[in-house]
Amino acid sequence: MSGLPRRVVLIGAAVAPVAACSAANEKHNRAPSAPAAGQVLAPVAEIPVGSGTIVGDTIVTQPATGVFHGFVARCTHAGCVLTEVIDAQIVCPCHGSKFDLDGAVVRGPATQPLVPVEVSVKGTSVVAG
Numbered sequence: 001m002s003g004l005p006r007r008v009v010l011i012g013a014a015v016a017p018v019a020a021c022s023a024a025n026e027k028h029n030r031a032p033s034a035p036a037a038g039q040v041l042a043p044v045a046e047i048p049v050g051s052g053t054i055v056g057d058t059i060v061t062q063p064a065t066g067v068f069h070g071f072v073a074r075c076t077h078a079g080c081v082l083t084e085v086i087d088a089q090i091v092c093p094c095h096g097s098k099f100d101l102d103g104a105v106v107r108g109p110a111t112q113p114l115v116p117v118e119v120s121v122k123g124t125s126v127v128a129g
């Protein structure tokens with residue numbers, strides 16, 4: 001590092017985590033689209049009890065039989081797209097935040113719960129609204 005001015009090194013250190021986050025999560029900068037009211041998100045049978053499913057920009061969870069929640073599939077820490085529900089937790093691939101099936105923070109760095117999306121059951125499907 002002796003050839004680089006101190007200021008360049010500090011700026012590089014600050015930019016590197018952001019670049020790594022973006023590279024790991026290519027949809028990072030795209031605004032999520034909310035489902036239209038009444039839009040079918042998934043058949044009830046495809047949302048496991050005690051887990052959840054990610055449908056486009058929406059996460060649908062079923063923490064208990066017949067209880068469904070919807071959330072915007074974006075991490076509240078820095079906006080990365082949430083892509084996995086593992087062992088009853090929604091996991092952010094960028095910095096490792098975890099949320100429970102009710103959207104509450106289980107592990108940071110996120111400090112805010114997931115943004116809710118209203119969902120309901122209509123016939124055999126979970127729909128927006």
Ligand code: FES
Pocket residue numbers: 075076077078079080092093094095096097108109110
């Ligand atoms: Fe940082 Fe999700 S964006 S933990």
